[in-house]
Amino acid sequence: xxxxxxxPGGGWRRADPPSTGTRGDQRRTRKGGRRGRDGDPTxxxxxxxxxxxxxxxxxxxxxxxxxxxxxxxxxxxxxxSVIGALGExxxxxxxxxxxxxxxxxxxxxxVVLLIVDLGRPMRxxxxxxxxxxxxxxxxxxxxxSPFSALTVATxxxxxxxxxxxxxxxxxxxxxxxxxxxxxxxxxxxxxxMTTYTAVLLANTATPSWHEPYEELPFxxxxxxxxxxxxxSMALSPPAESGPSRKVALAGAAIELAAAHRVEHGHxxxxxxxxxxxxxxxxxxxxxxxxxxxGLTLLAGRxxxxxxxxxxxxxxxxxLTRFGVFDAGxxxxxxxxxxxxxxxxxxxxxxAEAAELAGGEARSxxx
Amino acid sequence: xxxxxxxxxxxxGTGRPDGNxxxxxxxxxxGDAGYEPDHPARVGFxxxxxxxxxxxxxxxxCKEWNTLPMDDANGTRDQMALSGMSYDNTGxxxxxxxxxxxxxxxxxxxxxxxPAVGLPGRSPGTGDVHAHDRVMADDAPRAAQTSVLNxxxxxxxxxxxxxxxxxxxxxxxxxxxxKHCTHAACLDVCPTGALFRTEFGTVVVQGDICNGCGYxxxxxxxxxxxxxxxxxxxFKCTMCYDRLTDGLQPACATACPTQSIQFGDLDExxxxxDARLATLQGQGVQTARLYGRDENDGVGGDxxxxxxxxxxxxxxxxxxxxxxxRDLPSMWKHAAAGAAMVVGVVLTAFVGRRP
Ligand code: SF4
Ligand code: SF4
Ligand code: SF4
Numbered sequence: 001x002x003x004x005x006x007x008p009g010g011g012w013r014r015a016d017p018p019s020t021g022t023r024g025d026q027r028r029t030r031k032g033g034r035r036g037r038d039g040d041p042t043x044x045x046x047x048x049x050x051x052x053x054x055x056x057x058x059x060x061x062x063x064x065x066x067x068x069x070x071x072x073x074x075x076x077x078x079x080x081s082v083i084g085a086l087g088e089x090x091x092x093x094x095x096x097x098x099x100x101x102x103x104x105x106x107x108x109x110x111v112v113l114l115i116v117d118l119g120r121p122m123r124x125x126x127x128x129x130x131x132x133x134x135x136x137x138x139x140x141x142x143x144x145s146p147f148s149a150l151t152v153a154t155x156x157x158x159x160x161x162x163x164x165x166x167x168x169x170x171x172x173x174x175x176x177x178x179x180x181x182x183x184x185x186x187x188x189x190x191x192x193m194t195t196y197t198a199v200l201l202a203n204t205a206t207p208s209w210h211e212p213y214e215e216l217p218f219x220x221x222x223x224x225x226x227x228x229x230x231x232s233m234a235l236s237p238p239a240e241s242g243p244s245r246k247v248a249l250a251g252a253a254i255e256l257a258a259a260h261r262v263e264h265g266h267x268x269x270x271x272x273x274x275x276x277x278x279x280x281x282x283x284x285x286x287x288x289x290x291x292x293x294g295l296t297l298l299a300g301r302x303x304x305x306x307x308x309x310x311x312x313x314x315x316x317x318x319l320t321r322f323g324v325f326d327a328g329x330x331x332x333x334x335x336x337x338x339x340x341x342x343x344x345x346x347x348x349x350x351a352e353a354a355e356l357a358g359g360e361a362r363s364x365x366x
Numbered sequence: 367x368x369x370x371x372x373x374x375x376x377x378x379g380t381g382r383p384d385g386n387x388x389x390x391x392x393x394x395x396x397g398d399a400g401y402e403p404d405h406p407a408r409v410g411f412x413x414x415x416x417x418x419x420x421x422x423x424x425x426x427x428c429k430e431w432n433t434l435p436m437d438d439a440n441g442t443r444d445q446m447a448l449s450g451m452s453y454d455n456t457g458x459x460x461x462x463x464x465x466x467x468x469x470x471x472x473x474x475x476x477x478x479x480x481p482a483v484g485l486p487g488r489s490p491g492t493g494d495v496h497a498h499d500r501v502m503a504d505d506a507p508r509a510a511q512t513s514v515l516n517x518x519x520x521x522x523x524x525x526x527x528x529x530x531x532x533x534x535x536x537x538x539x540x541x542x543x544x545k546h547c548t549h550a551a552c553l554d555v556c557p558t559g560a561l562f563r564t565e566f567g568t569v570v571v572q573g574d575i576c577n578g579c580g581y582x583x584x585x586x587x588x589x590x591x592x593x594x595x596x597x598x599x600x601f602k603c604t605m606c607y608d609r610l611t612d613g614l615q616p617a618c619a620t621a622c623p624t625q626s627i628q629f630g631d632l633d634e635x636x637x638x639x640d641a642r643l644a645t646l647q648g649q650g651v652q653t654a655r656l657y658g659r660d661e662n663d664g665v666g667g668d669x670x671x672x673x674x675x676x677x678x679x680x681x682x683x684x685x686x687x688x689x690x691x692r693d694l695p696s697m698w699k700h701a702a703a704g705a706a707m708v709v710g711v712v713l714t715a716f717v718g719r720r721p
Contacts, residue, residue: 012472012676014473014680015472049679050680051468051679051680052452054457055458056588056589056679056682056683056684058584058589058591060583061584061593062580082708082709082712086712086713090716117579117580119577119578120576120598120599124577126560127579129558129575130557130558132554132556132557133698134554135555135581136697137557137579137581138557138558141557190708191705192701192702194704194708195702195708198697198704199694199697199698199701202690202693203555203585203690203694204551205586209584210690213693213697213700214700217697217701217703217705221704221708225708225712242715243712243715244715246714247711247712247715250711251711254707254711335679338684339679339684342685342686343679345686346686
């Protein structure tokens with residue numbers, strides 16, 4: 001593909017490696033048969049040059065499982081907060097309480113996981129030193145901070161109401177109002193909670209995260225809806241969990257559709273989503289999500305089905321995050337995913353330029 | 367206490383008239399980052415790999431000046447190991463190696479009807495005349511580059527190329543470094559403001575601010591910056607900020623014996639590099655090309671740019687790097703649409719008859 005005998009490279013190729021079997025063949029050819037069973041047939045064998053097969057971009061230093069879990073819990077918490085806020089005003093006390101506790105637990109865990117992931121956890125407050133719209137992590141910190149404060153306040157007020165000593169106080173009658181205010185406040189940040197993490201991954205040089213940047217927010221939103229709907233369905237009786245079931249079903253559909261676009265719409269860069277551990281995780285995720293969605297249809301009649309469906313949907317959502325995380329890491333470790341798409345981009349640009357300039361540009365190489 | 371970072375481009379009202387400061391040429395990077403107009407000129411490196419002899423003096427000088435710890439080819443600290451792939455045991459740029467000399471060994475069959483690199487068909491004099499024509503317009507850079515590059519002797523005797531039997535062998539060596547991008551993804555995504563643009567137009571990490579979130583590591587399109595695991599924070603080339611503020615040149619450029627690493631004002635380096643490229647091409651080195659010189663490329667041009675003799679990926683450089691934040695406005699739009707969809711889905715689920 002590059003610097004072959006026919007190109008102006010002068011016929012140079014990398015000298016044979018000193019011994020066989022070592023990593024680092026400069027030109028590697030992959031056969032399509034090595035891909036996973038639902039490998040994308042549109043992906044051509046890639047021939048490319050690299051520096052001893054070493055990665056070009058650095059894979060993220062983020063910890064696994066902390067960061068994928070943080071992606072999952074943040075999303076589930078975000079959707080739960082919206083469900084909880086609407087439950088407040090539609091007379092569904094059990095659903096409301098369950099959703100608020102899920103939101104607070106998820107938000108708190110997200111904060112802890114984010115801090116644990118830092119190289120210097122003691123400096124976590126530096127996240128709020130500046131506000132930078134160009135940094136999804138900065139924007140995310142300004143979403144996560146008020147969200148966690150408000151969800152914890154909402155859940156805390158739910159608990160306070162149950163304490164007899166508090167109920168006896170004259171201020172007790174103000175508690176539901178304050179709680180509703182906090183719940184609505186939290187819900188405002190609930191939507192962004194589900195999608196900013198997609199931008200966090202997409203806004204990197206990691207090929208398999210960056211390329212699907214248009215679909216990743218919808219994948220994460222769908223995954224969060226399935227998880228948030230599923231968990232609140234599992235934690236509330238069928239009589240109250242009607243909306244949760246609808247949310248879970250819609251979420252599962254969106255998650256599956258968006259995952260399909262991410263896994264098949266980007267040629268070579270979609271390949272890591274099928275290979276190795278990422279491929280296995282995502283296939284398991286799909287099985288869980290489909291199973292959970294099927295059981296959700298029965299959850300209106302049976303609490304057991306609801307609990308099972310919720311657990312399956314949450315597991316599917318979690319596995320999706322782990323799979324996406326892994327696929328990106330794999331794409332950063334293999335220079336193929338950096339070099340080949342960039343080469344294609346260059347070639348397309350040159351072809352376009354040649355077309356514009358007519359015959360003259362044909363002698364221009366690069 | 368919280369401020370909107372001055373190092374954060376793309377904010378409405380502070381940008382250029384066209385509004386896009388995330389991408390494309392940027393004539394005054396320091397001014398754009400908020401420095402007064404009397405800031406120093408933008409500095410940079412021109413690394414001419416055609417005269418690199420692979421001595422690694424730059425690597426050593428950088429390690430010594432910046433007291434960087436030892437590491438192996440995979441960046442493992444305090445580990446000494448051979449990479450087993452070439453003379454290159456540094457392996458890659460990372461938290462502990464801010465200069466990395468790449469070694470590429472290549473062969474070709476001699477009787478190919480190809481233009482020779484080491485021994486051009488015509489006399490060196492002819493080549494020089496051609497080159498001269500091209501650079502006549504500006505004599506100062508021309509003088510600068512002849513003093514640097516021993517162009518004539520290179521065309522007669524190329525120490526990087528040898529012959530054995532019908533095979534010709536050459537070694538490509540290139541000292542890689544942080545590119546100090548015009549649009550630096552690492553700087554754009556840093557949530558703490560630890561990474562900042564200096565008055566010299568370079569990109570530097572403030573060790574006392576960085577909280578080790580690690581976002582800059584996958585954001586860099588060149589895979590330069592990395593985290594020191596035991597320390598937690600990230601490290602990379604500072605273009606010797608401490609030396610620059612004292613009027614000294616960076617340690618690596620000072621140590622380079624062949625002037626393969628040339629430090630200076632970026633404008634002047636551009637002129638010098640263009641002249642050098644013309645000379646080499648005039649001598650028949652058709653594969654010579656500049657990398658990171660074009661301000662219309664995906665990162666708005668590099669503060670540290672290169673003259674290469676093969677495709678960038680052969681040296682471990684991305685062929686067409688793009689700053690990830692170019693697409694960030696679109697990402698935010700899609701994220702907002704996704705968030706709205708979430709609220710919409712939940713709202714509709716609550717609307718309607720109670721079952
Ligand atoms: S090369 Fe990487 S680390 Fe250096 S300035 Fe550019 S983005 Fe930052
Ligand atoms: S690791 Fe440090 S320098 Fe890098 S983005 Fe995070 S705070 Fe900024
Ligand atoms: S400029 Fe200074 S910090 Fe950067 S590579 Fe050279 S010696 Fe190291």
